[in-house]
Amino acid sequence: MIALPTAPAARAAIDTAIGEATARLRERMARIDPSSAALGQAIERAADGGKRFRPTLVVAAFHTLGGDLDDPAVYSVAAAFELLHTAFVVHDDVIDHDIERRGMPNVGGEFRARGRALGADAAGSALLGDAAGILAGDLLLHEAVRLVASIDAPGETRRDLLDLVEDAVVVSAAGELADVENAVIADDGVAADAILVATANKTAEYSFCAPLVAGSVLAGAPTGARTTLRRVGQRLGLAFQLADDLIGAFGPADVAGRGEGGDLREAKRTPLIALARESDRWPEVSDALAQAHTGPVAVRAAQQALAASGARERLEQLIADTLAEARGLVVDSLLPDPARAMLLDLVEAVRERVP
Template identity: 30%
Template sequence: MDGPGFDADLPAQVERALADFLGHSREEIVRTEPGVAAGIDTLSGFVLGGGKRIRPTFAWWGWRGAGGAAGGPAAEGALQVVSSLELIQACALIHDDLIDSSDSRRGRPTVHVASAKLHADRGWLGSPATFGLASAVLVGDLALAWADDMFAGAPLPAATLAAARPAWRAMRTEVLAGQYLDVRTQAVGDASPEAALRIDRLKTAAYTVQRPLHLGAALAGAGDELIGTLLEFGGDVGVAFQLRDDLLGVFGDPSVTGKPAGDDLREGKRTLLVALGLQLAAERGDDAAARVIADAIGATDLAGAAVDRVREALTSVGAVAAVERRIDELTTSAVAALERAHLAEPAPSALAELIRLATQRTS
């Protein structure tokens, strides 16, 4: 295919691939088991109801940067593979919302909340909340199972899919390991910066940037040296992305982020921002700031003026400035790695723009 192919509007192409797969998969099961239609539709609505498509985008530019075509049969197959990452993401988000008891996602009710409402509205037997929790677990599990189906069913040679499987397997394990580590860190109360960075590396960097790049490049036949450089680039970008997300979770505008300000604090997340806040407050002997930050972690009723006090404390002890410096350092090292990769155009330009979008201060 001549011209830009799928490069020109990748999110729309990912949306098309997902809609085609979900529609076909729904038809297969609902034809014989119509009672599951509501659950299937919940998943389809969640997957197709928004999202930045970050993981398919990084995977696509790994494919293109390693010499993959912009259009044609091979590109169509690669598109299906990279789009399947959104189903892993759906599983992770649905279960994450359940773990965190979150009420909203992207400005809409989370899957367990929406499913509980469906139960209540229809007057079904039993507890709406229990039904909502069970439905979210099962819908998330289905998303993960269908991700494998979408990957395996891509119209690509078996050897091409086999080359990408190490990245696929590593990514699934790493994101679940990162989620478990996140839960465990909250449970044991480890507020160290080192613990926060370990979670960032596993749960965000590896899953959001490194392995998608690895996956796309492997599909295009990239060698170990290029993949190694992309993993280095992706690690820095991924951590910087998570640190920006941590800042926006406390200081961001909910109308932009899609989540209430302070949600990470209410959920008890030990982010690097919080860890540095506690560490710097202790170093400065600022007991008042340390108490404000510590009391906010896991405070489910945190809102309004209380969130403002945490913001003031994190700023006054220097935690915000320290995280901003770390983002700048990671961005600089990511740019250097990108230059060393010598990717095929237009991948370098596209990835440079993704660095900017991932680390900018407003979204």
């Protein structure tokens, strides 16, 4: 995962702001009833830990553009982007029918178990788990907006930041919907370009563009700097997600966070698969992918078929070209040297994720 250099005190301040926000939700919900109290606790667990990549981007952009790290507003905004990320993850789990994350029950998994403990049947427990996941995501989205709306900053700054949050939510929702739609329609009905757009929308806006621009807004950076950060963020976000697709297909288990070839076993329609479909060797790839769910040997066969089709090489080149565009934008920009150095480090960090 990407790690940006930040002062230990800044990381601690990010963690504190996130912890205070989720503790507030937990305490507020504990006053209602036992079920709400359990949901508040589950939300707190869902937001705990993690690499804090998105809030670190907010702070890094803010600091390298001249912001004062003693300003508490930056940590509230940083926390908002982490809660936004957690909300999307919780909702994704509902959409994907997942009941675990990082080897532990997620919000939905916890409430399925709660349903069973209360005497519900399998269908009732599943319904309760899905309801809890949807509501947890909604509450996290609300808390993210509340954090931004409550900062001590000029009204124009708050409005700009709230616009960024809205963009992040709307674009990411569009990307998620397109991703699901692409997954359910006929195999030959989705062009590679459409899958690439959905991939970028799901990740680039809320993971890179909005956090970077948010930091620049808080730092009082000029419009030109914000535009550059958005353009760089779009390319970094796309490259980041494409690298994730390669990791999901080819990355070792310790990097992927699950069994090797997880995307192949789950038959996900990623840009990698879309590129393979355009090759002359698609029939062989398709046959191999159809067997990938059966075990490690079949996964290896699918990996070999994808590599032989040229899809892996094409995706690696697309990542390299996208990162080259990002680097060019940074080098040619009028950003201060510290901001340019931070972004160039980020380009290299994304490049290093390619398996």
